[in-house]
Every structure is written in structure tokens, then in C-alpha cells.
Amino acid sequence: MPGSALLARALERAGVGDVAPWNGAAPAGDGPLLLLRADHVYDAALVSGLAKSPGALLCRPEDGLPVAAHLPRADRAVPVAEALEAGRGAEDAAFAGLRPSTPKALTGAYNHALRKRGEAYLLRLAPETRRAVEWRMFGGSYKGVTDFVTKHVWPRPAFHAVRACAALGITPNQVTAASLVLVFAALWWFSQGAWLPGLLAAWAMTFLDTVDGKLARVTLTSTKFGNLFDHLIDLIHPPFWWLAWIVGLGAVGMPLAHPVLVGAVIFGGYVLQRLQEGLFIILFKMQIHIWRPFDSAFRQVIARRNPNLVMLTAATLLGRPDLGILAVAAWTALGCVEQAVVTAQAALARRRGGPLRSWLEG
Template identity: 70%
Template sequence: MPVWSMPSSELLRRALTRAKVPVAGAGESAALLLRADHVYDAALVGQMARSPGTLLLRPEDRRPVAAHLPTGAGAAQAEAVAQALLAGAPTTDPAFAGLAAAAPAEMVGAYDQALRKRGSAYVLELTAESRRAVEWRMFGGAYKGVTDVVTKYWWPVPAFHVTRACAALGITPNQVTGFSLLLVFAALWWFYQGDFIPGLIAGWLMTFLDTVDGKLARVTLTSTKFGNYFDHLTDLIHPPFWWLAWIAGCSAAGMPLADPWLVGIVIFGGYVLQRIQEGIFIRAFGMHIHVWRHFDSFFRLILARRNPNLILLTPLALVGRPDIGILLVAIWTALCCVEQLVVTIQAMLARRRGPLRSWLDA
């Protein structure tokens, strides 16, 4: 049964490769056995690979679907366990003797630090009827929990369908990122020329594709170190240059700012300062600044980053006042720098009472 336009066995093979588990060839005995008619959370596959002597249970009915045989298990035991798994045998089946049964939640913690969210690892049966639901569950699992309001609430549904289309057409995550980079330069040029509406169209499309590329990489298990750097460097570098181009564009459009240099310094310097503050927080407290408390995660929705800034700029550009829009961006950037400084001071004081812990990991 295909999932994301590939056989489920291919998705499983990619998950095993990422977990550095060799796939058994003809005549070889496998130590890690998984039913290929199920889809497994990649983190769960990795944990299974590190847990010999474990029997993985499907959470809804606690039926075994995967097993990691203990060291020294022979071909006969592997064959018996494989047959029992395929037959949907209960945990009491003699073939599973000596294996410690565990559900996904007992093997993988609920807090995903990389994606900054809480969520349960999944094991999903894949059928013709469940395929769409399985893909949606995988897509949701690939989404960051703490992010901006646009990415979190506006893009998920359209991004799901575009991600499915990219997978079906064989479009790679790096190709999506490459097109996003072209849109970065297109928006930059239009902003600089004072053509704010076409620039905003290019900018919003770029932000949308920035959601798609990462999700496509995660659900198809095609992420690479190069792709990760390519995506993150593109995201990291371009926003302040957009806003500097916007300032120049105001002059080109006949609406020059009274002190464009000051506005530019506040926006560019504020963006760099925010990133420095976040790096200091991670180094000092071992977590991202926006996952400490519930309020910090909420504030990330509207923090002066690319997407919230576009929300400020778009309506004012539409009514012909891009100059006011960029002034609001400067003010909001400065306020957000102050907010992050206050949070850092609060964290330093709170640490006197003990180590800090994210509310998502509570």
C-alpha cells in the first residue's frame, strides 16, 4: 500500500537506514522485525533499534507489530516471531517468550525537543481506507509545535496538499528550497524598487514553500545535512535584507522615511540581537527561549520574525502606506528584543531555585 506516493516498505527501509539498521538479504536472519503494513514514527524505529529484547505493541489493541530479538537469537526464532507478528498473535504467544512488551508511549517520550512540541509516537495500520488519515497524522507529526501564527494556523491544510503533490511528482525538498531562494531574491528586488504588492506575493509564497520543504523531507524521510543547512541558512539570512530593501523602496515609491538609517539599524540590529539572545539562552539553560514557559511559546506566535512582520506590512501596503508598515516593524522588533531580555533575566533568577525545565516536558 503506497504512502506519500511510495510503497510502505520503501518508507520503512528509509527509516531503518536512518536508524543504521542493516536490511536483511536473502537467506539472512533479521534481528529487528517490523510489519510492513504499518507506518512507524521514525523516532520509534530508532528506539526499537537500540532496544534488543523488545516487543512493540500497537497502542489501540496492544497487538505486537514489531520485535527486536535479543542478541544470539537464531534463524528459527526469527522465523517464529515473524510468523506470529504476521498472524497478529497476542503477546501470550510462545514465539514472543522472553521479549519485553512495550507500547510506543512507553518507549519514546512525549516531548520532541527538535520540533518543540509534545506528541505521542505513532504506529499506524496502513490500508486503502486509512491511507489519507495516516498521511495526515505523519504530516502533523512533522510540524513544529512552537512557531509563528502563520505557520501554525494558516499553512497546515494547503501545505499538506502541496506536500502530497510534491511527493507524487517526485519533487525533492531541496528543489522546493531552491525555488524558495529564487522567491527570496524576487521579493528583495521588488521591495527595493517600491513594487510592494508583487514583492509581498513573492514573499508570502516563499514563506509557504518554507513550510512545505521541511515537511516533505520529514514525511518522506529524505532530509539530508546539506538540505537542512540549505533550508535554515536561507531562512536565517534573508529577512533583515527584505526590510532594508523595503526601506529603500519607500523612497523609490515617493514615501521616504524621515530617518531611514535609524529605522534600518533598529530592524537589522534588532534581528541580529534577537538571534544572539536566543543562542545565549540555549547555551545557558539548555533549551530554546520559547519553550521555557507557556507564555514564551505563545509569544513566539507573534514575535518580530518574518511572517508576523509580513502581517504588519501587508495591509498597510495595500492601503498605500508601506512607510507606516515598516515603522511598525521597527517598533515591534525593538519591543521584542526587550521582551527576550526580560525573559533571560527571569530565567537567571528562576535557576537559583533549581534547573529550568520546559513546560512541554512537564
């Protein structure tokens, strides 16, 4: 995708109208105007921050070179545009009265949506920098607090899958639809005790679940429907996989001694964990896994889909899928206890010191 096309999407998402290439002539009217060099790639949050900051002169953090400006009045457009195109420094007379600003100054260092620290990117786009720019954009689309498979195993293969999808014109919703097919395939195979094909389908689904979100973010094609579609699938399917696994054990002659009890612990524990997380947000205005470093670390292994699949895969390879589902039940119960303890600790901390703040905010 040309950098200018990506920039146009970012401007549209920031609520900026009348986006057009610079033609060298002063625009009609004297209202506010944004000028941005199209040979750079801008974090969408950075474009939004610039649009909300009249008088800002956006400079590259590595050398201070101005690359974009928000003019309160368009009557200065020609000299400012010429200075930006010529690559003049922030001290040039054309930029007089504008406030030199870094990406961090316009966006902050904490991304609330992705739950991570990190400066918004501003990258020079050229043939020799293309791959580095793509990798930085991909990294910028990743959530900071997630499970260890998503965080440490999927990034490299997902990067290449996202590049391929973007090049082929495959949309995030199409990827999500494919992952939904795999959800049902894994559910069927688990219920039949066909562990290996079921696990292959389940792992493929988790991989596509990583790809669709990253594809939407790097191409700026996310929609409310797509976000809802993806999150509803993520929210609903995991406990049904584990219940199907219990059914499959009976189908292959390995029934649990107390299948109803194990199923109730797994299903009820999953629902309880989600309710606990929602309660924490209501009480403390943040997600439970971003309060302290320990909470973020525990999120990597908590009894969610991917860590549970690791346990089930290991147990299956050892020939004991029954022990795998019992481990999932035990880990789910422990996760509920852990989150209850964290909620109680947060309540005590707030009583002693006021409103809580995430450690990721610095």
C-alpha cells in the same frame, strides 16, 4: 511510496543494516534481529527507539497488538515472525521473554527536535486508512512552537503541496531552491516599491519554506546539506527584505524621516534577537521559546518574518507601507526587550530552583 520503502529508509537512518523482506527462513547467524510488519507506518523516532531496545515487543497502543520485535538473538526469528504475521496477542508463547512496549515507552512524549509533545505514531496502512495516515504523518512533521501563520494558516494547503511534490518526485532541495529565487524576487520588488508583487513573492517563499521541511521529514529524505541550505536562507534574508522596503519607500516618494535609524533598529534588533536566543541556549540548554507557555505563545507573534509580513501586508492594503515598516521596527525593539526580560527571569529561576525544564516536557 510503499510503506516498506519508507520503513527501509527509517531503518537505514536508525543505523540498521541488511534490511530485507522476510522470506520465511531463519537468517544466518545468531546476532540481534529486528522484525517489523510492513503493513504499518512507523515514526522514524519509533524505529530508532526500537533499534536501541533489545527484547522490546512493539505493540499498537489502541489494542495492544504486537507489530514489531527486537530479538536479542536471531534463533527465535521464525516463530516470532509467524506470530507477528498472524496477528497474535502479546500473551502468545512465541513472544515469551519479550517486553511489551508502547510507542511512548520507546520514544517518550516529548520531541526535542520539533519542540513539541506528542506520542510517536504507529499506524496501520491500508487503502481505507491511507489519507488519515498521510495527514497524521504530515502533522507529525510540524514543529510545535512556531509563528501563527505557519501553525494555523499553512497546514492544509501545505499538506496537499507536500503530497503533490512526493508524487511528482520533487525533492526538498528543489523546493528550497525555488524559495531562494523568490527571496531575491521579493528583495528586488521591495527595493522598487512594487509592494504587491513583492508581497506575493514573499508569501509564496514562506509557503515553500513550510513545504520543503515537511516534505523532507515525511519522506525521510532530509540531509545535512539540505538542512543547512534551508536554515541559512531563513536566517539571512529577512532583515534585507525590510531594508529593501525602506529603500522602496524612497523610490516611490514616501521616504521615512529617519531611514537610517529605522533600518538600524530593524537590522540591529534582528541580529540582537538571534544572539539572545543563542545565549539562552548556552546558558539554559533549551530554546528561549519553549521554557514557559507564555514564551511559546509569544513565539507565534514575535518579530520574525511571517508576523512582520502580516503587518506590512495590512499596512500596504491600507495604503500606508511606511507605517508598516515603522510597526516592524517598533515590534522588533519590543521583541528584544521581551527576550532580555525572559533571560533575566530564567537566570533568577535557576538560581532559586536549579536547572530549568521546558513546560513541553510535562
